[in-house]
Amino acid sequence: MYLEPLPQRFPIPQIDTTARWGRRTRSLQRDPSMVALTHGLWAQWDGIIAPTDLQPWEVSALIASAVPHAAVSGLCAAAALQIPLMWGMNWVDGVLGQARTWTPWNPAPEIVVPNGHKLWRGNDVVVRKLAAHHTLQSGPWGSQVTAALPTLLALQKWQRGWRAVVAADNVLARAVDEAGQPLQLQPGDLMAQLHGIAPGTRGKALLFQALNQAAPNVWSPxxxxxxxxxxxxxxxxxxxxxxxxxxxxxxxxxxxxxxxxxxxxxxxxxxxxxxxxxxxxxxxxxxxxxxxxxxxxxxxxxxxxxxxxxxxxxxxxxxxx
Incomplete structure (x- = not known):
């Protein structure tokens, strides 16, 4: 089950570490063609983009494209896969009798890497361990992105209740196979996949609740x-x-x-x-x-x-x- 990721807005840059660029950090910072993705990792775009123009999910995808076995995850994976992130609209909680369905999130780039994997990073990138349930799919710039189901699982940390149902409906409506052909998915199809994930996995119980309220063929949040x-x-x-x-x-x-x-x-x-x-x-x-x-x-x-x-x-x- 795949979702088509957002298209890349810029050409594939050259990405490498400070040491491999063979230049000092200050020299790289002064160069308008260089963009710092994270501490010690730079992309070169020949000055066509400023660092502030990159969205967190784009930074995640670029890092994941350069770091072996890394993948975009969490909120950045949801953004890359165009899964709705329903912030605001707190009045819906009251209408539905739900409470605390949204938790403020860190907008920083986020990736997952295998256990023990070394990564050039600073405090500006959230790095988590690649878990057994983290199935991956292709993303922008040759990156890997956590697929729809593990991304829905991760979203339960920030978006529960009706917000999680919106995300599940979106995945059901937009799922395609590896050839890009639409899949006629039902909530039970996602539940069957969810059953295969280890008991106690964070977000699993909440996602079951959301799938119990999900529906196919829904075209908007x-x-x-x-x-x-x-x-x-x-x-x-x-x-x-x-x-x-x-x-x-x-x-x-x-x-x-x-x-x-x-x-x-x-x-x-x-x-x-x-x-x-x-x-x-x-x-x-x-x-x-x-x-x-x-x-x-x-x-x-x-x-x-x-x-x-x-x-x-x-x-x-x-x-x-």
Whole structure:
């Protein structure tokens, strides 16, 4: 199971230690073509990038590409694999009756290395031991990145509850095989892999809890949040992105739907009011759905943050019981 990592924004640089560059540290620091990745390890880009332009996951990937058997891990692996890191939005904790689902994290580059492996490093890079459950996949600049499941496990340290469900949904929706072909994964597929990891592994119990609430075919974090909210309000689990062929012959997808009751929820986020063309298309699509007998309710973030609007949504969901 693989996720396509973020593309590398810059060409592959030459990376080596201070000693192998054959120059003093001060000389390297004054050279605009040199970027310090960590203590004693430098990359040369011929001045096309400043050190502050690199994201932590990019620094991790560059270090991992230069250090044998090292791999990007933790939060940096999640960022490289485009797994959502849901910071903020603490109001969702209250709506779902959850507490402390987010722990502040260290944004430093992070890698894993085999036990006893030597690494040029300072306090600016987090280095952990490569564990038995750390399966790896290819990443940017020829690096290795911890694969989806071990990355989800690591995320439980910082993101639990609904945030972990968002990450799991994302992995299920975006998983591909080694040839890059989509995998139709179900939560049980990830659970089966998780069962194979040693008992007592940090994050395992929490990830099981998240997978029990995960769902396939979820295309955005807010679709996950909306599903969890409507289930908390008493509705049965909906289908995600249900394909529906309208009487006009047009095929559309409903964010959350209960097919037998012909009821659906559509979440409208920022893109819907920033993109005028998409807004007009959405309006026409909703009209066609309603003309075909679908009861479609549009939800925006304010509907989930307001107690009064939540109660209105609960009333709309009543006949689904």
């Amino acid at each position: 807010m679709e996950t949040v909306l599903r969890l909210v409507v289930i908390e309000l008493g509705a049965p689990p909906p289908a995600h992105n249900l394909p529906v062929v309208l009487s006009s012959g047009r095929k559309v997808y409903l964010d959350l739907a209960w097919k037998q009751r012909r009821k659906a929820l559509e979440y409208n986020g920022k893109v819907h009011h920033l993109n005028w063309r998409q807004y007009r298309d959405e309006a026409g699509r909703l009209n066609e759905l309603r003309d075909d007998g679908w009861d479609v309710r549009v939800v925006v973030m304010d509907d989930l943050q307001s107690r009064q609007r939540l109660m209105a949504l609960r009333r709309w969901l009543r006949d689904l019981h």
